[in-house]
Amino acid sequence: MSDNFPPMTSVKRWLVTTNHKDVGILYIATALFFLLFGGVLALLFRVQLWTPGQSILSGSGFNQAVSMHGLVMVFWFLSPIASGFANYLVPLQIGAKDLAFPRLNALSYWFYLFSGLLVGVSFFQGGSFEGGWTMYAPLNVPMYTPALDASTGGTATILALTLFVFSITLGTVNFLTTIHRSRAEGMGLWNMPLFTWSWLLTIWMMLFAFAALLAALLLLATDRILLTQYFATHQGSSLLWAHIFWFFGHPEVYIVFFPALGIMFETFQTFTGRRLVGRKWVIIAMVLVAVQSFLVWMHHMFLTTINLEIKTLFMATTIGISLPFDLMVFALIYTMVKGRVRFTTPFLFSLGALVLFILGGITGVFLGAVVLDYEFRGTYWVVAHFHYVMVSGVTALIAGLYYWWPKISGKMYNETLGKVHFAVYFIGFNLLYFPMFLAWETPRRVFHYGEGMQIYHQMATVGAFILGGSFLIMFYTLGKSLVSGPDAPDNPWEYARTAEWAIPSPPPLENWPGRPSYRSGHLEFVDDTAESAAATDGGTATATDIVQTGHGHELDTHEHDEEHADHASIWPMGIGFGVFVFFLGISGLTSSVAALIESLDPEYAEAAGLSGAVSYPYIAITLTGVAIMGYTLFQFGREQFTAPEMAIAERWPFENVGNTKLGVWFFLASDVIVFGAFIGAYLFMRIYEGWSSWPTVPPSAIPGLVNTYVLLTSSFTVILALVMAQRKNKKGLLATLSITVLLGLTFMSIKAWEWGQEFAHHIFWFTDIHYSMYFVTTGLHGLHVLLGLFIAVFMIYRVITVDAYLEDSRPVEFFGLYWHFVDIVWVFLFPLFYLM
Template sequence: MADDFPPMTSIKRWLVTTNHKDVGILYIVTAMFFLLFGGVMALLFRAHLWQSGGLGILTDSSFNQAVTAHGLLMVFWFLSPIASGFANYLVPLQIGAKDLAFPRLNALSYWFYLFSGVLLMISFFQGGTFEGGWTMYAPLNVPTYTPAVEATTGGTATILALMLFTLSITLGTMNFLTTIHRSRAEGLGLWNMPLFTWSWLLTVWMMLFAFAALLAALLLLATDRILLTQYFATDQGSGLLWAHIFWFFGHPEVYIVFFPALGIMFETFQTFCGRRLVGRKWVIISMVLVAVQSFLVWMHHMFLTSINLEIKTLFMATTIGISLPFDLMVFALIYTMVKGRVRFTTPFLFSLGALVLFILGGITGVFLGAVVLDYEFRGTYWVVAHFHYVMVSGVTALIAGLYYWWPKITGKMYDETLGKIHFAVYFVGFNLLYFPMFLAWETPRRVFHFAEGMTFYHQLATVGAFVFGASFLIMFYALGKSLVAGPDAPDNPWEFSRTAEWAIPSPPPLENWAGRPSYASGRLEFVDDTKAAATDGGTGSLAVAESGQATLAEHHHEEEEHADHASIWPFGIGLSTAIFFLGLSGLTPYVGQFAEARGADIVGTQDPNMIYPIVTLAGLGMLLYTLWKFGMEEFNAPEMAIAERWPFEGVGNTKLGLWFFLASDVVVFGAALGAFVFMRIHMGWSEWTTVPPAAWPGLLNTYVLLTSSFTVILALVMAERGNKKGLLATLSATMLLGLTFMGVKAWEYSTKFAEGDYWFSGLEYSIYYVTTGLHGLHVILGLLVAGFMIVKIVLQDAYLDDHRPVEYFGLYWHFVDIVWVFLFPLFYLM
């Protein structure tokens, strides 16, 4: 209940909160910390590069670690999360919702993010963090090819930290997609949503599939590093396999990072030019085209590989083609500025700076899109400069968003003079840092020595790095001063702002709206229990009339179902998972000794440390306990009674969220199966060793799982009829069949082990054990859920009045069964 919710000055508030605005603030603050962390890494290696032979500040290994950590921190732990912070805070406000669809999962997403970053920091103290570059190219991503073998544990912890981060992203995407598609205010169609919300909707659609591909790649890499499988430790096409899976994620990631920044640019240009964005309809269409095309250009990162010229030419065309929608968006921003009355506030200056930097980054990127030029520029500082002009243009727009929404989030105004000084130092520092890299383009990237003729350019870049870093100190001072002593912000400090968040107090109340927002009349109104005046939906100020403002500030709309805002269990699950992953990072030596004892040609990397198995078991125990408490907790997050839900009117929030999860899981399994097909073709289809001991166990398990799907359907029928005994019997039958499936798999595995065929015995064995093991893990998770449901039925007569959870479990179980239908012929019959 809101009355029992801890105040913002309480530490407990931030540990238990599930409110979207609190979670947004947590994301923004945490992302700023990782910005500083990654920035320090950058200053370290830029200082080292002051002279051609290096200053000696870093060793060769620590230089590689600093460069890798900088890239990972900025791309994963800063850029996407700070955008997610803005989205958490603002998207529900912009679409008229009181919170996200799944508030506890939203909090869990944040804690996964935070603890993944903590795990990355711990890796520095485990012999050294990962040092194979942020793209983690094979075979440098496995310990065999890593110079500092003692850094195996820290490198593995980094990979597991990334996996935890991708789990955070997956939960977030499910949540935002469900919310935006099913919780828009009455009358707010998709076409009329604010442009920042539009940009975030397309971002999370891209995240749903792109990060699933990354998760699959990380799963395969983690098994190589922990279990000593052979995906990337061979010369049998492993480099190409990693490049395909990673860049299927990696290129959409560029747009995932840039789209929220683009949405901020659209919003700020409209506000500070005093007019609607020119060509708004075409801008939205262009963003949709880019989102789709982003998955069709990944191979331009592989122009230097053995892929044939026809394929390279095709991807050169798709690469150039994806620049065309961006041209339209750039011209829309320029024409909006030309036709408007520009106000050079701090947010607008940063947005304008972002546009200038993005144009330079885009033009230099076209060079790399040409196969012939890419042969010359690939792997040089030209790529470094181009990449940063694109990515940091996104950072520039995100800083514009920070200044733009600062009054709304904090209720305080900032010092415009300090903001403009910040922009001037930032813009000069950035260009002084990165433009010389175009001139020093012959320098190979990620090297700790360079040719003496390039010294001047590198020294300019190093000076620029420190100027650029100093600009952030100005920003932190300006925002800190505002927070401590800044004047109170009005509810709407910007004359021509047009989105709904400016129609409520600054900062907004806990549950956002005193009444129900509605656009049914074509303009924003607050209806039902409030008498707030309608606001101007045109190009003028979007401010609530004084009488309505008082109502919004003082009167809270009472609903029959009151939303909860507090739960400690997301924090508990996040902490438990991080501890479990930390334990896993140190298990490799045990597996290495096991493999050596069975005659494998594998050298143990370190002496075993008994701490890691203990930590693993403790983390697993804590995780199971916190998941149990999470499942048993009564938490109310009511769906909006009246909302726009196209195109998912007939689908509930939970079912839709599950659909999105399964869609991402399709990509995970697709990548694992794709790895099998790719490596088998690469080695020769007929030369492949068939691993299963016989076909009949696979056929038997196919019948077992298909039968279990039938018992799940019967369970749903029993729940609909309110038949408790029948529901218990059918769910128990499903569990028994699932255990039978796992028993047959255990027999298969033990038979192969008895013959001396382990997962580390060769590539074919690795792929068989990992792919079927991934499916088996899904079966185990399903069995745990089924067991939990049976306990709830026995203790609470659950699911008899509301049978939907049984239906949702059935959807997951059917998906697991369908996956097996693909695995059976691939591994047992072909």
């Protein structure tokens, strides 16, 4: 409860908090740490590139530094710092008191933090991943690592990325539910601030793009841990990885850049003193880019064997996606031209981001042409273009840090130091990246280059240290502000008009003094108690009950009788730690799996050169992780936690769908993409080899047919359970849930028996791609069934102990949605693997 919520100076607060502002601060602080981590890795290999050839790093060390620099910057810095701003500001901008699911928001952060810690640990497990940040096959599998033991750190990196995607998925479901169902009265989608608009489109892209990445990572993890054959064959494996990865990878560019674009829109409006020119068309342009981002992935694959007609089509979509960006760039320029510009630190960084992005976009057009891409692909031209686009986004994110620093910290920073930071940053940026265009003939990810290129690489290295030094100025500026900076007013920027500037700096725990409303066309805080009393008396609320905020106005401080929200829970951190321990354990199980394969099929193991020994320490760590996860998830489910929905809010187009139900829908939408990628991988590889020559893996279709009937029957019993809950029939609810569990266990038992029979006939998951795809895809489905069984058993426990779901049957309905989805997936898998 907020009455005894720990103060911000307490360590306990940061371990238990679920408040969106605290989580936002945690995200920002952690992302800045990973900025330093990734930056140090970059400085290491820039020193290596001072002269051509090996110097301070070994070949493996150089590959690790380059690969992990890319992974850390893209995944653990860029997206999370934007998520930090969104956590802090989106609820404030839309008039919400918190996100829809505060505990899941905290869990998202802890998954992010522990995924980053797992990356750090990977360097001490024989070496981290060294196959490039794009993780191209077949360089991403253990056969290209000198020994199985040395692949442990690389596997830990893949699992860290998987945990990071779990974090992203929780965050996207949470934000989508919040923005679509918790906007203040009178705030339609068109009226949302542009930063919130940019974030809404970002999380829609995240929901589907990161699901594709999750599928790719799960397939890669099975190759690295279970030694399956997805990316270790010559049967189209590298092309399969490229398709799945770049279906994620190209939307990721816009996922990273859209929040930066939203910051540019906000700061340009504030520091030019005028509304963004063409605001409606800018929003439409962003929507078009978000949709088109999933239609251009193959321009990363122009050098593959895809036929020319397809390449030409994707060249056209690439050019097409640049057109909405032209509109957005011109909107920013015209806003600046028609306004009265004040060159504050946030505006300088936003303007710098615009200039850098224009250059990055122009150089990217070269790569969008098939013929030029043949020349530039795999060279430093791509490195320079990529950084001019992505790090221009970083430039705008720094603008956001300065822009919202007074609101978050309650302190003003030294404007002169801020401008010095910008000057050093801008010089360092261009000295680092522009020479790469001139040294474009240098191959990527190697430390040998022609002597004529040395001057450009030395300029870039000097620029790298200047750019890195600029961040020391930033940290000094912000640290000095925290320690001795003057107190910030509620709104230090004259023309800032979004809702976060209408409350104190920093904002109070509960955000608002009343209920925010735009009913009258501008922001007001409504005392619902006074309105209700006035309506009861047959009158209307008085002017003193609705207080408009703005310059010189005091905020309404009436007490409200609404349900009080909780802000603390230790279990999100506990779950995050448990998953971290579990993933750390399974990262070292490859050797144990190799030993198992030796015992199952000695001839195959000898032919494949496999040898391993059971790793008891890693098995013990894995089991410890399972125990911690089980306990913390159980306590998470038992915990009484209040997160009330807004009584009055704009909810189009989901007015008649509750928060939790909508969240389940969003989660299932992402899971559709995961299974779609698995099934798509099967179809791709089968078509690649020849449809008719692909063997039907299970010897008999009978077990699959029986399991189909079992699962369909279990769907019927789940429906009966919902009916019993609605009728408040405790015995009926227990009986139907118990039958559902028994049917689920029957399904798993038949599947276990079937796999046993297949093993007896020497059909193993590791021998070739046909068997790998069957075992892995049906195994993923089996994991979903197992998760459903755990949930159902927990629900039975709740019914027995506290008569749960009899007064509110909705949780049974939500479980039913998940269970029906799992059953529908099997309806697709059965004919695909057993009949075709």
